[in-house]
Amino acid sequence: MCGIAGFVAPSLHDGETPEVMTSMLSLIRHRGPDEAGYYLDDGIAMGTARLSIVDLATGAQPMADPTDRYWICFNGELYNHIELREELRGLGRRFRTRSDTEVFLQAWAQWGPACLPRFNGAFAAAIRDVRSGDLFLARDRYGKRPLFYVDREGCGAQGAGNGEFLFASEMKAFRAFPGFRFELDPHELASTFAVWTPLPDRTPFKHIRQLPMGCCLTVRDGRAVLGDYAELELDVPPFTGSEREAAALVRDALRESVEMRLRSDVEVGVYLSGGLDSSIVTRLTTDLSSHEVRTFSVEFDDAVFDESSSQQVVASHLGTRHSSIAVSSADIAANFRSAVYHAEVPAFRAAFVPMFLLSRHARDAGIKVILSGEGADEAFLGYSLFRETLLRASWSELSDDERMARLGSLHPELSHFGPANRARMKGLFEQFAVERLPGLFSHELRYQNGRFAARLLKRHDEPFADLMALTDATPGYAALSPVRKAQWLEFKTLLPGYLLSTQGERMSLAHGVENRCPFLDPTVVRAAASINLRFDDGLDEKAILKKAFRGELPESSLTRRKQPYRAPGAAVFKQQQPDYLELLLSATELEKIGGIDPVFARKLVKKIMATPTDEISTKEDQAFVYLLSTAVLNQQFVLGQEIPGESTAPADFKVNTIIDQRNSRGSTPAGRGLPSAGGI
Incomplete structure (x- = not known):
């Protein structure tokens, strides 16, 4: 790396x-x-x-x-x-x-x-x-x-x-x-x-x-x-064997992938979140490694985000040498600017900052290579987004009782999908049961939050025009099923643009740690694409992965519903009041951010600062973090204001x-290996 x-x-x-x-x-x-x-x-x-x-x-x-x-x-x-x-x-x-x-x-x-x-x-x-x-x-x-x-x-x-x-x-x-x-x-x-x-x-x-x-x-x-x-190989011929054979195919492909990614002249560790994907990577690493495997994870002081108990269960079951780092709201606020500097793009949530701290923790422990579970949800349809798409696509074919039951199973971790709000969610899904944005049916609910954030800009073009143009120009995209389109969009946008970069590679390499992703092996992705829609009815997430590793992981890892990795957002900055929050609180500073509508931005900031944390909507939270990270980027890159130790050579x-080789063609072969006389 x-x-x-x-x-x-x-x-x-x-x-x-x-x-x-x-x-x-x-x-x-x-x-x-x-x-x-x-x-x-x-x-x-x-x-x-x-x-x-x-x-x-x-x-x-x-x-x-x-x-x-x-x-x-x-x-x-x-x-x-x-x-x-x-x-x-x-x-x-x-x-x-x-x-x-x-x-x-x-x-x-x-x-x-x-x-x-x-x-x-x-x-x-x-x-x-x-x-x-x-x-x-x-x-x-x-x-x-x-x-x-x-x-x-x-x-x-x-x-x-x-x-x-x-x-x-x-x-x-x-x-x-x-x-x-x-x-x-x-x-x-x-x-x-x-x-x-x-x-x-x-x-x-x-x-x-x-x-x-x-x-x-x-x-x-x-x-x-x-x-x-x-190109992405998602629309592949379906697997023709039995479910047992499919599970064996997936297990063998993942084992080979992990084995290849353990090729290194330095020690390889694993990021263990406690979920199914990282647990599988850890299981295979302990099988294939010749030495004790070290695992690393993040703990949060807020129980809403903390998964440390699940991490400990898996580490104990697999016998790894486990190490975790506790991350508080104060830690996120203190390291936000440095993490944004390394991300180089605006972020819609602050979850990348704990990963910045985790990679530093791993490097301090002497680890230069890390395996992680990124790509599993995209390859094996693990996100609730895919179940939402299946539900909305079949909405007209379901009875009211079936609709309500399916809604209740989508997001057990989110209060606004609970029984008290289910009728309201039913109305929302009915509104989005028919495609509004050509080619983007699967993501239209998610993109409503993004449309709100786009109002931060003075210009009000259709913010999805370029994405629709991309899908329209992609051969074969129009013929994909709604779930395959959703998968294509994830592989082309959020996976490389955020999960593998802002939250992944950029945070790891900020501290000289290389991350490797066994689920993102071409053989694994092709195997998943051939199997998913045959053996997954959309109700039991990643069913084939669970079957492939049943008996090798704690039962809780197989039965536990997916808990997306999350971290506190706007609440962090409200509570901690870091000095750089002045970039949003000052009208003068807001005016310095090219393209931002200072009137809308001030209204958003004022509302966030005055609203109790548990009453801040998801779209407002995301827009606030977008605005703050953009303000920091503007300060660092456009205005060139240094962060000591980060943006200086x-x-x-x-x-x-x-x-x-300048002006020396035909002379000594390149002067290879000549030492430099000094640095800067």
């Missing part, structure tokens, strides 16, 4: 290039604190801040293939690198390291872009072709690792000059490029607020885009060309490896 960054900038003065490259890497050093290196050639620079996981001794980057034609900066892991290495050796390829980085590069040299579908991994990569002059970027099929870029138009619009292209694992690295300035994009903010996450190729900032999941991009002659190499940062 690493952070990568670079640029194509023919107009940048030669003397500036090393300093700019070093500064970009220094701003993402938290992703890879073990070593750093960069490659320079005429008009191009790219580098890596490395977190050493596989091949600690000889896996340094940037790395060249044996011909020195291709150079790579790589962020992530190829879990099937052992199998690929053997295949490539059979084709005559020779390896100089044990690293998966070299496997990626040799696969590229052998097969070109056709290598990408062969990869089982979590990655973002940049490859330089010295012969053609091309720069090639690629991102994994589920969007586990981030990769952002600024194209020629974006750079030119800010005075950096035409023909320039920037890329990085985190947007903050662009601060180091001369002339670049951050500016919030009101149109993208409205879409983000409404959908709960930026769309696959978007960010909250003008001129900055992210490479979508399963996509690649070639920069050639100053022009960036986007392509894709992998570390004074002791050093570059270990410099490869400088």
Whole structure:
């Protein structure tokens, strides 16, 4: 796991290039604190801040293939690198390291872009072709690792000059490029607020885009060309075997996935939430690991959010060495700004802050790699959203008694789905039993909260227009069933845009911890897609997973209803009154946030501060956290106000490896491994 960054900038003065490259890497050093290196050639620079996981001794980057034609900066892991290495050796390829980085590069040299579908991994990569002059970027099929870029138009619009292209694992690295300035994009903010996450190729900032999941991009002659190499495989032929055979298929696929993700030259731990998914990952890890397994979890002082008792039951049953961190409202308030800085996008809830603290806790315990249960709910239809969709889609076919019974089983953890409110919820479901937003039927109830948050913006475009355009342009989407559409939307929006990023990878890598997700293995996802709708009637969530692991987990893990991971929201900031709350309480500060409607924002803030906590609606809570996180982002990125220790480059940062090929074509092979004379 690493952070990568670079640029194509023919107009940048030669003397500036090393300093700019070093500064970009220094701003993402938290992703890879073990070593750093960069490659320079005429008009191009790219580098890596490395977190050493596989091949600690000889896996340094940037790395060249044996011909020195291709150079790579790589962020992530190829879990099937052992199998690929053997295949490539059979084709005559020779390896100089044990690293998966070299496997990626040799696969590229052998097969070109056709290598990408062969990869089982979590990655973002940049490859330089010295012969053609091309720069090639690629991102994994589920969007586990981030990769952002600024194209020629974006750079030119800010005075950096035409023909320039920037890329990085985190947007903050662009601060180091001369002339670049951050500016919030009101149109993208409205879409983000409404959908709960930026769309696959978007960010909250003008001129900055992210490479979508399963996509690649070639920069050639100053022009960036986007392509894709992998699509979601959800509409697959149904499994034809028995339920017992289906359970065995799922168990074997998950076992193989965990086994691959335990490939590491450092110890691997597990995040244990106490729910079914993380318990399964822990069970398989204890089976496959050669040493005592360490598990980590979050505890809350508020019983509404705390799952520590379930975590202890599972840890005791499986014999793990368990460690938890207690997180209070004061902790969330104290670390919110730092967590937002690493997330780089507005957030609709504060649940990512405890994950920021948990990753720091794991790293302090000496852990650099963590397995977690992300992706299970998307692959195995675990969310109540899917049951809601099934209910609404069949609404006209049910009797009133059946409707009321099904409503009562949807959200036992939420008071507004309780008996006292069931008649009101029945009326709401009746209103949304027919599609209103083309292609978005499954998410229309959820998106009502997002539509409210979008009112924070001065402009009032249809905030779902871009998402509807995306689904409309996706081949085969219209023919999917309502549940399959819901699954597609989750895989394309909330999973990569929030769960794997804001709440996942970005919080882990803030402290140099790599997260791995066994449920997001192509074989596992395909198996789940072939089985789900045959053996799941929508009433017993993840029934096939429970059958696959019955007898191997505490019975409570199998019978307990899903409790979504949650944390306190607006109540935290009301209670704690952190100094940065002034960003919302001051009319002057609100006016500084580009695109925000200060009148509506002030009304919302005033209402939140005056309303008893238990009377704040979900949509108001989400809108408030969106507003506060946007205000913090504006302060940090647009206005450039520093958070000491977070947004400044570390004074002791050093570059270990410099490869400088500028004006030296045909000379010594790249000067590989030359030590830097110093840092910044």
